[in-house]
Amino acid sequence: MIELKKVFKQYHEGRINEVRALVNINLTLKKDCITVFKGPSGSGKTTLLTLIGGLSKPSSGRILLDGEIISNLPEKFLAALRREHFGFVFQRFNLIRGISVLENVMLPAYPMAPAHAPLRQKAKDLLERLHIPEKADMPVDVLSGGEAQRVAIARALINDPDTIIADEPTANLDSRLAVQFLQIIEQLRKDGKTIIMTSHDPRIWQARIVDRVIDMEDGHIVEENEKVANP
Amino acid sequence: MTEPNNSYQAGLLSRLGAAKQLYLIDFTLGAMKRRTGRNVMLFSVYLAIIFILGSVMLFSHAIRREAAILLENSPELLVQKLRMGRHELIEGTRLEVLRKIRGVRQAQGRLWGYFYDQANGANYTLMVPREQSKTTAVKPGETIIGEGVARTKGIKQGGYLFLLSETGKLMKLKVKQVFSNQSALTNTDLILLSEPDYRRFFVLPPDLYTDLSLTIRNKREIDKIVEKAAKLMPQARFITRRDILRTYESIFSWREGLLLALLGGSLIAFTILSFDKASGMSAEERREIGVLKAVGWETSDVIAMKFWEGALVSIGAFVFGVALAYAHVFFFSAGLLEPVLKGWAVIYPSFTLTPSLGGIQLATLAFFTIIPYTAATIIPIWRAATTDPDEVMR
Numbered sequence: 147m148i149e150l151k152k153v154f155k156q157y158h159e160g161r162i163n164e165v166r167a168l169v170n171i172n173l174t175l176k177k178d179c180i181t182v183f184k185g186p187s188g189s190g191k192t193t194l195l196t197l198i199g200g201l202s203k204p205s206s207g208r209i210l211l212d213g214e215i216i217s218n219l220p221e222k223f224l225a226a227l228r229r230e231h232f233g234f235v236f237q238r239f240n241l242i243r244g245i246s247v248l249e250n251v252m253l254p255a256y257p258m259a260p261a262h263a264p265l266r267q268k269a270k271d272l273l274e275r276l277h278i279p280e281k282a283d284m285p286v287d288v289l290s291g292g293e294a295q296r297v298a299i300a301r302a303l304i305n306d307p308d309t310i311i312a313d314e315p316t317a318n319l320d321s322r323l324a325v326q327f328l329q330i331i332e333q334l335r336k337d338g339k340t341i342i343m344t345s346h347d348p349r350i351w352q353a354r355i356v357d358r359v360i361d362m363e364d365g366h367i368v369e370e371n372e373k374v375a376n377p
Numbered sequence: 378m379t380e381p382n383n384s385y386q387a388g389l390l391s392r393l394g395a396a397k398q399l400y401l402i403d404f405t406l407g408a409m410k411r412r413t414g415r416n417v418m419l420f421s422v423y424l425a426i427i428f429i430l431g432s433v434m435l436f437s438h439a440i441r442r443e444a445a446i447l448l449e450n451s452p453e454l455l456v457q458k459l460r461m462g463r464h465e466l467i468e469g470t471r472l473e474v475l476r477k478i479r480g481v482r483q484a485q486g487r488l489w490g491y492f493y494d495q496a497n498g499a500n501y502t503l504m505v506p507r508e509q510s511k512t513t514a515v516k517p518g519e520t521i522i523g524e525g526v527a528r529t530k531g532i533k534q535g536g537y538l539f540l541l542s543e544t545g546k547l548m549k550l551k552v553k554q555v556f557s558n559q560s561a562l563t564n565t566d567l568i569l570l571s572e573p574d575y576r577r578f579f580v581l582p583p584d585l586y587t588d589l590s591l592t593i594r595n596k597r598e599i600d601k602i603v604e605k606a607a608k609l610m611p612q613a614r615f616i617t618r619r620d621i622l623r624t625y626e627s628i629f630s631w632r633e634g635l636l637l638a639l640l641g642g643s644l645i646a647f648t649i650l651s652f653d654k655a656s657g658m659s660a661e662e663r664r665e666i667g668v669l670k671a672v673g674w675e676t677s678d679v680i681a682m683k684f685w686e687g688a689l690v691s692i693g694a695f696v697f698g699v700a701l702a703y704a705h706v707f708f709f710s711a712g713l714l715e716p717v718l719k720g721w722a723v724i725y726p727s728f729t730l731t732p733s734l735g736g737i738q739l740a741t742l743a744f745f746t747i748i749p750y751t752a753a754t755i756i757p758i759w760r761a762a763t764t765d766p767d768e769v770m771r
Binding site: 221228305 | 400404407408411665672674765
């Protein structure tokens with residue numbers, strides 16, 4: 147369970163260009179659920195994801211993971227937290243160019259230095275599961291948008307995290323690929339993953355698999371919709 | 378009972394650390410392949426710098442070493458008479474005075490001098506061999522000459538060397554032997570001849586010598602002996618083997634320094650260029666660092682990865698640069714540097730240096746090339762790696 151208590155986030159604090167990205171956010175995100183943050187650009191969705199995922203720290207307030215405060219952890223522990231608890235799927239996928247698909251998938255595991263052969267096999271299994279095993283040895287530069295997203299998902303799953311964080315995952319995908327993405331997400335939830343996403347895309351926040359939709363505007367939570375039950 | 382557990386844990390941690398570094402090196406090699414053009418350019422610049430610096434250092438070290446080896450057989454102490462500050466012929470009667478000093482084993486008069494050959498515009502060193510050993514023994518009418526003399530005069534072993542004396546008399550000497558290239562550093566311009574021939578050529582009275590050489594029983598007492606001899610011969614100059622060696626050292630150090638100073642401008646320009654290229658980070662690299670941190674790499678992992686990149690370029694350039702410098706100096710006679718480092722002469726010594734590597738020279742070169750370059754690659758990365766990775770989400 148992830149809890150946010152009185153979380154504020156300001157950029158360029160004390161300067162003329164100060165931006166209040168998040169204002170007094172109080173939120174609890176349950177395990178094994180799919181939560182989507184929606185709202186216009188600049189509403190604070192992505193900032194909220196970066197705070198939850200330990201990619202940045204709040205200006206004030208606390209963030210707790212399973213009851214433990216994570217918002218004031220030193221960088222070394224935050225890195226371990228990101229590695230072990232969170233898998234990230236970025237809007238532009240952010241794959242490392244010039245190296246192969248398989249190497250990209252294995253990257254988050256390198257700091258833990260697992261044995262090479264099992265790691266390679268695990269990465270191949272993930273690509274198989276995401277239906278792109280034939281792309282394993284290709285450089286990522288030649289992948290289509292849908293393929294690149296699957297590689298990004300495989301990379302997010304390599305360390306077997308509890309939570310997948312995805313920022314505008316369908317922004318660069320057509321309808322068919324968006325549907326395929328939702329199918330993957332549904333499968334991940336069945337596997338016991340918690341999914342937290344941001345999206346402008348109604349195909350995402352109107353999808354039946356989504357448990358909770360949180361509407362944001364100007365750094366505030368303005369509306370929450372929680373579905374009672376999900377098939 | 379806890380000790381085996383501790384050692385097991387330590388071993389495991391050490392294996393994990395090594396495995397992690399291997400992963401980082403593997404990733405670094407991939408990253409370097411992606412920026413082939415830049416890395417090839419940096420590698421080439423560094424290779425050139427290390428090749429030049431390495432050549433200068435290896436050559437200077439080898440030539441000093443060569444001089445030291447050759448001087449091992451030189452007299453331990455030389456006594457020269459000075460008059461009005463200039464070197465003058467010394468009387469043989471002084472030998473008895475010096476032999477009486479406690480600690481002096483042997484005292485001998487030496488005959489050597491210079492002869493300017495107008496025909497070739499070259500200076501030769503004429504010398505009577507100190508000891509009549511098998512290799513240097515010369516009878517009256519015979520000579521042994523250096524490789525440079527043979528070359529400029531166009532004569533070989535068995536031929537005749539003609540020298541025109543101050544009195545206008547022509548002296549004819551049969552060439553018994555020509556010194557090999559290996560010893561050309563000190564004897565390229567040398568003409569060895571017998572004492573009677575030498576005295577005849579320079580019209581020198583029988584009891585006068587160029588200088589006197591002394592052999593000492595205990596080398597550690599040399600300063601004491603110089604002190605005693607100086608009291609007996611206050612106008613004389615005493616030159617120890619150590620002094621000669623120091624003179625050689627300073628000549629080659631001076632030349633080395635001169636060359637490095639001449640090259641300094643271009644070396645600095647190259648260094649600034651490569652540092653700029655090494656330390657400059659593109660937006661793509663910044664994004665990559667953000668991605669790596671976002672997916673769980675620690676700041677230290679990113680810095681270690683960049684450290685390996687800098688280290689691989691600089692160590693690679695260092696190894697290849699030193700290897701090329703070694704080949705240049707020892708197999709190609711330092712063709713690019715010899716006019717500055719060897720000095721200039723009409724009868725230029727052509728010799729091959731004995732291959733040798735100086736540990737201190739190599740360590741100095743490594744210290745001033747690998748460490749600054751690696752630091753230049755790490756520092757900007759450290760700045761980027763310590764910022765929050767949230768930018769990659771935007």
